[in-house]
Amino acid sequence: MYETERKDLIDQLKRKGISNQNVLDAMIKVERHLFVPDIMKQHAYDDVALPIGYGQTISQPYTVAFMTQSLDPQPGQKILEIGTGSGYQAAILCKLGTRVFTIERNDKLYNSAFKIFDELGLRIAARCSDGSIGWDEFAPYDGIIVTAGSPGIPKNLMKQLAIGGKMVIPVGDRSIQILKIITKTSDEEFNTNEIPYFAFVPLVGREGWKEK
Numbered sequence: 001m002y003e004t005e006r007k008d009l010i011d012q013l014k015r016k017g018i019s020n021q022n023v024l025d026a027m028i029k030v031e032r033h034l035f036v037p038d039i040m041k042q043h044a045y046d047d048v049a050l051p052i053g054y055g056q057t058i059s060q061p062y063t064v065a066f067m068t069q070s071l072d073p074q075p076g077q078k079i080l081e082i083g084t085g086s087g088y089q090a091a092i093l094c095k096l097g098t099r100v101f102t103i104e105r106n107d108k109l110y111n112s113a114f115k116i117f118d119e120l121g122l123r124i125a126a127r128c129s130d131g132s133i134g135w136d137e138f139a140p141y142d143g144i145i146v147t148a149g150s151p152g153i154p155k156n157l158m159k160q161l162a163i164g165g166k167m168v169i170p171v172g173d174r175s176i177q178i179l180k181i182i183t184k185t186s187d188e189e190f191n192t193n194e195i196p197y198f199a200f201v202p203l204v205g206r207e208g209w210k211e212k
């Protein structure tokens with residue numbers, strides 16, 4: 001279903017500057033309409049963020065593509081995602097051949113993402129907890145992708161990133177953020193690229209925002 005719409009969306013992403021063919025291929029394979037509520041399905045292939053309930057959103061396809069392209073994950077790498085939400089971003093990472101670990105703090109969203117991973121036969125390790133402190137058990141990760149806006153760079157996530165690994169994280173205030181692409185060069189050092197401006201729902205947790 002929606003094959004034409006999906007192809008059109010991918011063409012749009014190309015026109016907007018997404019050039020990594022692996023990312024585009026993964027986005028052709030993953031059916032975004034399966035990750036949104038029924039009443040949103042008709043908009044699943046518009047390049048916009050959509051509500052998924054509980055005040056949360058599935059990110060805009062361009063944002064997913066841009067973040068994934070920035071992370072540039074290679075097959076077999078271990079990737080940690082903070083903010084599973086609908087599960088769409090995790091599914092894209094999985095299709096890229098990475099070993100995906102994903103954390104969601106909302107138990108309802110966690111349960112529905114878990115269910116869809118199972119239905120689609122996606123082997124993804126998922127957990128319901130505060131992702132701002134990471135997932136120590138499987139560290140270090142070759143890549144970390146945070147899909148909620150954070151007030152700063154959580155120190156545990158930095159610690160759990162492998163040397164040579166990359167973290168993509170939106171940092172800013174509650175409504176607008178700069179996307180930081182951080183490469184860890186040693187235990188003490190890292191390089192950062194910054195791309196303005198993005199708008200994510202807040203990362204809420206011990207090393208994120210306080211609950212309102």
Ligand code: SAH
Nearest residue numbers: 058083085086089104105131147203204205
């Ligand atoms: N990657 C998601 C985007 C979800 S929006 C997708 O593809 O659909 C961000 C998600 O981060 C929300 O579901 C929100 O509940 C979750 N979140 C916010 N703070 C969190 C935290 N500290 N730990 C884990 N998840 C968190």
